[in-house]
Amino acid sequence: MQTLTFPPRQSLGLYPTPLQHLDTISARYGRDIWIKRDDLCGVALGGNKVRKLEFLLAQAKAQGCDTVITTGGAQSNHAMLTAACAARLGMQAILLLKARGVMERRGNLVLDDLYGARVRFVDTDSYDDIHAQAQQLSLDLEKQGHRAFWIPLGGSTPLGTLGYAEGVRELAEQAQALGFRPGHLVCATGSGGTAAGLFLGASRFLPEAQVHAVCVDHGPFRQITLDLAAQASDLLGCPAPDPAALTVESHVGPGYAVSAPEDSPRIRELAQAEGILLDPVYTGKAWSGMLDLLEQGAFDDRGDLVFFHTGGAAALFAMDLA
Incomplete structure (x- = not known):
């Protein structure tokens, strides 16, 4: 091999x-x-997503980040697993989720809460809009003394x-x-x-x-x-x-x-x-x-x-x- x-x-x-x-x-x-x-x-x-996050979060830690921002649909499995892995590493997860689909406190949204993620619903069909919000959020966090690591959709x-x-x-x-x-x-x-x-x-x-x-x-x-x-x-x-x-x-x-x-x-x-x-x-x-x-x-x-x-x-x- x-x-x-x-x-x-x-x-x-x-x-x-x-x-x-x-x-x-x-x-x-x-x-x-x-x-x-x-x-x-x-x-x-x-x-x-966990296999992907092993590489992505290693890079985040190496860069001194204490916050992870990612996105997905309202019931995103990727977002939930990012929250789980970030919590395990002592990092804050912020999930910018599309305000589409099942937004009630069911399924992955229950788990997002259990893992301490901060969830924000964004009323858009465009991930470009979400990316722009993530960039602004990163700048705001930096002013507060934090450093954020952006993970695109699906960790792909x-x-x-x-x-x-x-x-x-x-x-x-x-x-x-x-x-x-x-x-x-x-x-x-x-x-x-x-x-x-x-x-x-x-x-x-x-x-x-x-x-x-x-x-x-x-x-x-x-x-x-x-x-x-x-x-x-x-x-x-x-x-x-x-x-x-x-x-x-x-x-x-x-x-x-x-x-x-x-x-x-x-x-x-x-x-x-x-x-x-x-x-x-x-x-x-x-x-x-x-x-x-x-x-x-x-x-x-x-x-x-x-x-x-x-x-x-x-x-x-x-x-x-x-």
Whole structure:
């Protein structure tokens, strides 16, 4: 296995996370399917953002920051996990959340409060507006003797992307120990960083694997993923991965952060067959999209399927399955 030198990171999660074979689901769909349980990473209700935050918050601490500002939707899993990790490091989290969706004190908003985050709702559809507010807030905090660190949507920066490049190294070691060959890596994509990390990591540690990003929002995610992977490659001093190894599929349904009726039976199926919970708007959509692709014959026989469970279970307590 190739070696890479990663930048410093802050230990936050409990790794490696479990890699679980889905016995019942595999038999039902006629294909070996595994699930990488990053929902069990040991922080809050788990999720993919913790791997990114290990690198991002290490940089924040190195810069002497005592406050973290980030953004997302009202029920943002990324924002909640940022609050959890910041609290653990003795930092204040300020969450600038879009005033859209479920804004009642349910789901992740309950957890934001438990972790001591300061939540501000911003009535806008533009993350540019939120970024401008974050810049002004940082200046105001500086006048008060604080130093703030800005984390963009989803932690999807070149540095944050390295979290899942490292995650693929972890997966490759587990798969080797278990005696199987991952041929297809599947994840939900809402801001591009996780898919970019898998794409970069696979090119170094599982070069025969194809990465499949299932989009849960509208946007140019293929180009976003390619750009993030290339920039993260520069940080590691290695070549950018081959674009042919990345497949991007859309499974947005009725809209971002809105559950789709056709996905609910598959969320229930996994819960009842394997005891695993998916949320209705991120992992649930990606899981359902993966099974659609499987039934359409989209996955060749290069190896087993590995689905990355990127968390989000709190959404089950904020919205109903469609």
